[in-house]
Amino acid sequence: MTFTPLDVSEVVLILPCAFGDARGFFYEGYRKDVFAAHGIPERFVQDNYSFSVRGVVRGLHYQIPPKAQAKLIHVTRGAIFDVAVDIRRGSPTFGRWVGRTLTGENHGMLYIPAGFAHGFCALEDGTQVIYKVSDFYSPLHERGVLWSDPAIGIEWPRLDGAYQISERDRQYPLLQDALLA
Numbered sequence: 001m002t003f004t005p006l007d008v009s010e011v012v013l014i015l016p017c018a019f020g021d022a023r024g025f026f027y028e029g030y031r032k033d034v035f036a037a038h039g040i041p042e043r044f045v046q047d048n049y050s051f052s053v054r055g056v057v058r059g060l061h062y063q064i065p066p067k068a069q070a071k072l073i074h075v076t077r078g079a080i081f082d083v084a085v086d087i088r089r090g091s092p093t094f095g096r097w098v099g100r101t102l103t104g105e106n107h108g109m110l111y112i113p114a115g116f117a118h119g120f121c122a123l124e125d126g127t128q129v130i131y132k133v134s135d136f137y138s139p140l141h142e143r144g145v146l147w148s149d150p151a152i153g154i155e156w157p158r159l160d161g162a163y164q165i166s167e168r169d170r171q172y173p174l175l176q177d178a179l180l181a
Contacts, residue, residue, distance in 0.1 A: 001028070003038040006098040011084045012040065012111040013100055014072075027107060029074060030132065040111055042070045044132035052078075052122035052129070056164045057156070059119020060085055060145040060172070064180065067141035068114035070134040078127025079103040080120040081157050085145065087180050088115040095175055097154050104128070117145045121156055121163065143179055144172035151175055 004013045018027040028034075035042070050058065060083070063069050073082050083099040101123070102108045112118050114134065147154070147165065152175055156163070172178070 001034055003040075006100070008084065008086050008093045008096050008098045010113045011098050011116065012038070014109040014111060016107050016109070018107050029109070030072065042072070042134045044072065044134055046133045046136055048131050048133060048137075050129045052127045053164070054122055054125045054127075055159050055161055056122045057119065057147050057169070058166075059083070059169065060117035060147055061119065062087060062117040062143055062145075063135065063138060063141040064143055065141075067135050067138040070114045071112045071118055072132040073102065073110045073112065073118070073120070074130050075102045075104050075108075076128045076130055077104040078122065078124040080122055080127055080129060082110050082120045083118065083154055084110065084112040085117040085152055085154070085175070086115070087117050087145065087175065087178070089180055091115075095152055097152055099154065119147055121159075123157060123159075144169065145175050145178050146172045149174045
């Protein structure tokens with residue numbers, strides 16, 4: 001596996017070494033010892049799955065302490081533009097975002113530590129995403145930031161047609177108004 005820190009260095013792009021032949025492919029998607037050796041010591045406790053049609057935007061989601069979550073995002077089918085936003089007040093990169101395209105073919109994963117909001121846009125119909133989280137889902141600690149906050153300025157992919165966004169995600173506050181702790 002290769003581990004590449006992005007412009008906000010705590011967010012890491014991970015590319016596994018896939019072995020393919022006429023039958024298909026195989027790769028190790030997660031190994032605690034290899035991740036720990038690259039500075040990712042998380043103990044993931046829950047896997048989440050989503051299925052989306054093209055144009056669906058999910059996010060920007062996070063949980064506040066003591067239930068804050070690190071995430072390991074992985075696409076098994078289709079493609080997403082995956083985004084992490086630093087929401088740690090006082091951080092030198094507060095409010096900055098990083099994004100990468102992850103696909104079922106490139107096998108890329110994005111590690112997003114606690115203290116970041118996460119969201120993605122499905123780029124293909126039938127996109128399937130699996131993500132590991134480091135703490136259990138807690139409705140009392142769940143929060144969000146508006147996906148289109150102009151102060152963050154995420155450059156979402158331009159798609160034919162409108163984005164599909166849940167009513168909940170449309171109602172999230174701007175980053176400046178979000179309850180981050």
